[in-house]
Amino acid sequence: MSLFKLDNVIQNYAWGSKDSINQLFGIVNPNQEPQAEIWMGAHPNGCSKVGDTGESLSHMIDENKIDVLGGYTAARFGELPFLFKVLAAETPLSIQVHPNKRKSELGFERENALGIPLNASNRNYKDPNHKPELVYALTFYKAMNGFRPINDIIALFEEADIPSLAIELNVLKVNADSDSLKSFFSSIMSLEGDRKASALNELYAAHARPAKTVMGREALQYSIEFKQHYPGDIGLFAPLMLNTVELAPGEAMFLFAETPHAYVQGTGLEIMANSDNVLRAGLTPKYIDVPELIDNTIFEPIKPEDIRLKPVLKEGKMSYPIPVDDFGFDILSATDESKSQYLRSAEILFCVEGEATVTSEGRTVSLKPGESVFVSSNSSVYQYQGNGILARAFN
Structure with missing residues (x-):
C-alpha cells in the first residue's frame, strides 16, 4: 500500500x-x-x-x-x-x-x-x-533562538544591573568576542549557592523596575514569565543572552x-x-x-x-531552505486544480486547514485539519487538490 x-x-x-x-x-x-x-x-x-x-x-x-x-x-x-x-x-x-x-x-x-x-x-x-x-x-x-549580538547582551545586563556578575560582565565588555561569551555563559551556568541566590535576587529587583528600553522590556518580561514556572532557575537569565522571537x-x-x-x-x-x-x-x-x-x-x-526563514514561492508551493539532508519542509496550497508532486523518498502530508485529497496509483485519501497521510517512495508521484493548506515533510 x-x-x-x-x-x-x-x-x-x-x-x-x-x-x-x-x-x-x-x-x-x-x-x-x-x-x-x-x-x-x-x-x-x-x-x-x-x-x-x-x-x-x-x-x-x-x-x-x-x-x-x-x-x-x-x-x-x-x-x-x-x-x-x-x-x-x-x-x-x-x-x-x-x-x-x-x-x-x-x-x-x-x-x-x-x-x-x-x-x-x-x-x-x-x-x-x-x-x-x-x-x-x-x-x-x-x-x-541563539545568542544575541554581544553588544546587546552587554546592554541588557547593564540595564538589569546585576552587581554579582559585574566582574564577568566587565571581562565581556573588554573582549566582546566568542571566547569571552563562552566564559560569560559558563560563569552564569556554574553559579551556585549564595552567589547564585544573590544574582537571582538582583534579577528579581530588575523585574520590579520600569524597563528603560524596548529590548530590555521584552527580555525582562520573558524572564518574569519564566519565574512563574521555574523560580530560582538559572534559565531566568537566558532572555538577556538569547534572542527572543x-x-x-x-x-x-x-x-x-x-x-x-x-x-x-x-x-x-x-x-x-x-x-x-x-x-x-x-x-x-x-x-x-x-x-x-x-x-x-x-x-x-x-x-x-x-532568525526567520525566507521561503521560496514557486507554483503555489512555499519551500523553506534547510541546510541538512535529513528532512525538507514545504507548504502546499491545495486548489480546485489538481497538482502533481514527485517523490525522492517517503513523505508525510499534514492538513493544516481546509480540506484536501491526495491521490496516487488510483488510491485517494481525504484529509481534514489535523489529519495526515503517508506516501511511500514507490508511489513516484502523487496529486493533491481541494481547498486547503498542506504541510509537506520529506527527505
Whole structure:
C-alpha cells in the first residue's frame, strides 16, 4: 500500500496546552489532559500506525525499506530520517542544545561504554544522531533562538544591573568576542549557592523596575514569565543572552545544532532529525551537565533579522531552505486544480486547514485539519487538490 492515512500518537507532557490542538483541529480531549505533541513518524517512543490496518509504521518500513523509503534514503539513513510533530506549548520548555552529528556518535559510544542506561536521568546521548529542527508557527509562537549580538547582551545586563556578575560582565565588555561569551555563559551556568541566590535576587529587583528600553522590556518580561514556572532557575537569565522571537502564524525558523534555544508558548509544526539527544541549559528540574553543555555549544551570535526563514514561492508551493539532508519542509496550497508532486523518498502530508485529497496509483485519501497521510517512495508521484493548506515533510 503506497498511500494511507496515519493514526498518530498524542503525547501528554505537562507543558502542553489542554485546548489548542482541540481548537485548531477538532481533536477531542475528553480527560482535559495537556496535549503537548502529535507525533507523525516511526519513532519508537511514539510510532504512527497505518490507519487502515493498525500496523506500526516502523514495522511496515522495516519489512520493505527500499520500496517505502527509496534506495537513497534506505542506504543513507536506514530508517525514516525525520519526525514530524504538532507542538502545542502552554508553558516554557527547557532551554536546550543539541550536539552535532560527530559529537553525538562519540558521546553515545562513550556513555554506552560507561554502562549508563539509556533511560538514566544523567544520560546525555540517547542515540548517535544530531537533531536539527525547523518550526513553523500555526499560532503566534514565542521562543528563544541563539545568542544575541554581544553588544546587546552587554546592554541588557547593564540595564538589569546585576552587581554579582559585574566582574564577568566587565571581562565581556573588554573582549566582546566568542571566547569571552563562552566564559560569560559558563560563569552564569556554574553559579551556585549564595552567589547564585544573590544574582537571582538582583534579577528579581530588575523585574520590579520600569524597563528603560524596548529590548530590555521584552527580555525582562520573558524572564518574569519564566519565574512563574521555574523560580530560582538559572534559565531566568537566558532572555538577556538569547534572542527572543515571536513568530506570526505562517512564519518559520531553523534551529541549528549546538545552538541554545527554547520554545516558550504557542502551537506550531516541528520537523526534526530522528534523535532524542538533549543537553539542557535551564528552565528544568532535569539533569544539567554544564561541561558537556559548554563543549557542545557554539558561541557565535545570531542576528535577530536572520532568525526567520525566507521561503521560496514557486507554483503555489512555499519551500523553506534547510541546510541538512535529513528532512525538507514545504507548504502546499491545495486548489480546485489538481497538482502533481514527485517523490525522492517517503513523505508525510499534514492538513493544516481546509480540506484536501491526495491521490496516487488510483488510491485517494481525504484529509481534514489535523489529519495526515503517508506516501511511500514507490508511489513516484502523487496529486493533491481541494481547498486547503498542506504541510509537506520529506527527505
